[in-house]
Amino acid sequence: MSNNQGVPLFDTPYLFDAREFLRTRLIGQKVNVVIDYVRPADGQFPEKTCATVRLGDTNIAEALISKGFATVIRHRSDDDQRSSSFDDLLAAEARAQKNQAGVHRYEASASGL
Numbered sequence: 001m002s003n004n005q006g007v008p009l010f011d012t013p014y015l016f017d018a019r020e021f022l023r024t025r026l027i028g029q030k031v032n033v034v035i036d037y038v039r040p041a042d043g044q045f046p047e048k049t050c051a052t053v054r055l056g057d058t059n060i061a062e063a064l065i066s067k068g069f070a071t072v073i074r075h076r077s078d079d080d081q082r083s084s085s086f087d088d089l090l091a092a093e094a095r096a097q098k099n100q101a102g103v104h105r106y107e108a109s110a111s112g113l
Contacts, residue, residue, distance in 0.1 A: 013102075014102045014103055017067075017069060018064055018070065021064065022060070026055065026060070031060070034052045034054075036081075036083050037081040052083055052084055061083065062085060062088050063092075065092040065096060066092040066093075067096065067101055068096040068099075068105070069102050070103075071093060071103065072090055072092075
């Protein structure tokens with residue numbers, strides 16, 4: 001199984017760790033899902049429903065990002081189609097970068113730090 005770039009799926013850094021993080025915390029749990037927006041189909045890309053998933057008070061995307069298992073998708077400043085917790089996600093990513101967590105270790109080593 002591979003992703004869109006032709007790289008074997010489990011060769012993607014931290015993919016297995018992210019999956020295990022989600023599996024151990026979410027299987028069998030009741031979560032709350034809030035639809036943030038629906039991105040309409042565009043050319044070859046199908047319609048995409050984008051949502052915020054919470055387990056209690058925990059935003060799952062924020063937890064993944066703060067562990068360095070994911071990064072935030074940047075939007076144009078005039079684009080209102082973004083997560084309802086966009087600022088929290090950016091703050092979590094900044095913390096992960098500062099702590100060189102997960103994928104941000106690669107950035108630090110690539111820049112010679």
